[in-house]
Ligand SMILES: Nc1ncnc2c1ncn2[C@@H]1O[C@H](COP(=O)(O)OP(=O)(O)OP(=O)(O)O)[C@@H](O)[C@H]1O
């Protein structure tokens with residue numbers, strides 16, 4: 001078996017944001033990777049640092065944010081250290097991103113076709129007209145009906161689902177090798193959600209790109225991802241192949257997340273929501289971040305951050321339950 005090529009390697013990445021209330025450790029020592037052609041999920045509750053992890057890779061982080069440690073190697077370069085000018089060459093061309101709310105990214109004053117074509121004007125030197133025509137083609141690829149008409153429209157003239165399709169068109173027109181999608185369906189109707197997820201899957205296959213899917217929804221992970229990282233309060237708790245995460249979850253947090261989604265099955269009972277909320281990342285718990293909500297917490301969990309324990313080729317867990325030397 002040939003080893004797939006590594007596309008992105010993030011090691012011990014820390015993004016700290018200074019606020020008037022203190023420093024938010026939004027991403028706090030996160031290690032993960034994405035291989036060529038792979039679809040990787042980052043899943044966790046609200047406030048876990050998923051978006052900040054994604055935005056860090058695009059360097060769309062808040063002004064008050066600082067990378068205090070770590071690296072994010074992409075095609076031989078550390079994304080965390082590039083200048084804004086170098087990043088601009090990468091965005092849209094090598095790495096692109098789809099957001100939860102397309103309106104935060106689409107310019108309301110520019111025609112859809114011109115916005116989508118912009119990356120070709122900027123990076124490939126195409127004329128406005130040629131770029132517009134290519135945009136129409138890509139709008140067709142993402143199955144927008146009457147793409148010529150839509151390309152000439154403005155964002156507010158489109159429905160939410162169509163806007164998200166347009167954003168996906170914009171994300172793929174530059175043929176990036178990595179597409180990051182941050183909760184791309186959360187703001188959409190349920191039926192439209194399924195269509196957008198299917199579209200992303202299709203786009204990934206067709207263009208052979210890698211997908212980093214940020215979501216709180218394990219259903220989407222099951223549907224789209226090859227592997228997944230479970231995050232909590234700015235740290236990774238577990239990483240696993242998509243079957244492993246459902247069949248043999250190891251971390252108590254992963255188990256809790258899984259039980260929180262089984263409620264809508266036949267019986268309707270057994271609602272296992274996770275008690276409590278994600279702690280403030282200004283003054284997060286010592287030791288394992290999850291110990292304050294963990295049913296299996298031991299004294300060591302309160303004091304020391306658990307190391308990574310490998311349990312299979314593709315599964316690792318950061319939990320003292322799996323560490324031999326836990327009585328240190
Ligand atoms: N601009 C900002 N300034 C300061 N803190 C921020 C800022 N944006 C986010 N945070 C904080 O960073 C932490 C991580 O937030 P993030 O948005 O990455 O979480 P998330 O996992 O994406 O959650 P959600 O599922 O709600 O999108 C949170 O504690 C949040 O309050």
Ligand code: NI
Nearest residue numbers: 050051052183
């Ligand atoms: Ni988010």
